[in-house]
Amino acid sequence: MSLSRKRQKELKRLRATAEDLWGDQQQVLDRANAVAREASRQLSALHHEEVVPRVRSGYESYVRPGLSQAREFASTAGDGVERALGSALGSVLSIGDIANDTRVRRAVERVSPKAVAPAATKSGPGFGAVLAIGAGIAVAAGIAYAVWQTFRADDELWVADDEPGPAPSSPAL
Template sequence: MSLTRKRKKELERLRSSAEELWGHQQEVLAHANAVAAEARRQAGHLTREELAPRVRDGYDTYVRPAAETAGRAASSARDRLVSDVIPAVGATIGTAMSVVDHARDARARAFIGEVKKAGSDVKKKATAATEKSGPGAGTVIAVALGVIAAIGVLYAVWQTFRADDELWVADEEPTAPASE
């Protein structure tokens, strides 16, 4: 592609203008970097000289006393809970359990008395009606089921606690590769 002389001169002027602009931009960027570095340095000084002491004073004035007060309140609450509340709750539960036990005992005594009375009445009627010798069929079945259940429980306990060496499989020792 051939250009005219006039176009070549215009392109040369444009190239020189672009190079000049590029040089100016490089100078501006270098100056901006220098300003940013100085600003960073000044910010460090400002932080050390102004901000850090204010933060330290604010912490000492507001945060530390509040934290100490909260710590004392928590310690006091813990001491109060341990020395007053837990023993009171324990005493209340113990009293309630005692009352329940006493009520159960009174009811149990009354129930036993009623059972004895009913048993003696039934016994009198049974002896009067017929003289039966030996246990009945229901008693025999109940005893047999009890014995079977006891044997099952004992077998389960025995199976649980016995030493069973067959259950464990020994780890195989690594075999050395055969040399050829």
């Protein structure tokens, strides 16, 4: 296909203009990429300089005291439950030892021969089983109370932020 000289010149100019436009677009894209990289770097620096310290201070002032209080309460409650359970179990074991003592059995038989029941007739759970069930319920109640205390809303735990004062009024024009 043959083109006139005029058309060839116009096509040549159009091609040169298109190549210039393509080059300009490449420069604009390169510049946009550089700006995006710089914005990303600035955002990262802002994150490390502003956001991280605020999150740390918020954690230190709001979360950590609550966790410390919960830990102390759980430790205190656990120690109390452990002492109470140990005392109850020790009492039960000592009562059992005393009841199994032959001197005590003879003394009870002398006072009342019907007081000592035969060992073969058991009608239901014994005293130890009832005591173990009661101790289990007490431990479950203690744990439930500790969990409730940990997760309940505590107004003294949160400190309100200072509200800014009223803005100064501008003079009338």
